[in-house]
Amino acid sequence: MSDPLQVELVAADRVVWSGEATMIIARTAEGDLGALPGHAPVLSILLPSVVEITTTDGEQVRAAVEDGFLSIANDRVSILSEDAFLADEIDVDAARAEVEKLQGEDDSLALQRAEAKVRAAEKTS
The missing domain is CATH 2.60.15.10 (F0F1 ATP synthase delta/epsilon subunit, N-terminal)
Structure with missing residues (x-):
């Protein structure tokens, strides 16, 4: 190996x-x-x-x-x-709320960052 x-x-x-x-x-x-x-x-x-x-x-x-x-x-x-x-440092509920807030705005990079937090936290739970 x-x-x-x-x-x-x-x-x-x-x-x-x-x-x-x-x-x-x-x-x-x-x-x-x-x-x-x-x-x-x-x-x-x-x-x-x-x-x-x-x-x-x-x-x-x-x-x-x-x-x-x-x-x-x-x-x-x-x-x-x-x-x-x-992943264990992320508050998934706060990250989901951030995604919802950013979906109505014109900041795709911030939305990508927030979505990554949700994906990382969800894969661990």
């Missing part, structure tokens, strides 16, 4: 999650990207979405992320986001 991925999910103000993983899935400007150990080097723009990390012990870590960057090189994955929330 190959060495695991060394993953760091970092927001502007904190390290949200750091550890070893067997797989990550993230949404980039080029589309959804899945990475396993041995993945070719990548540098891409991260879109507001849900990042999924499968840890080496099989745990699923989900986080809602905002705009940022994804870098993969030498089995090291850096997910850098303006802001990021682990």
Whole structure:
């Protein structure tokens, strides 16, 4: 078995999650990207979405992320986001209320961010 991925999910103000993983899935400007150990080097723009990390012990870590960057090189994955929330940090009712409020406004990026929070929290419950 190959060495695991060394993953760091970092927001502007904190390290949200750091550890070893067997797989990550993230949404980039080029589309959804899945990475396993041995993945070719990548540098891409991260879109507001849900990042999924499968840890080496099989745990699923989900986080809602905002705009940022994804870098993969030498089995090291850096997910850098303006802001990021682990699923268990999200108040799903507040996130749903935010989605409803934003649906009547003309801010599609804010709506994408709010919807990502709802998806991350719902997948965990």
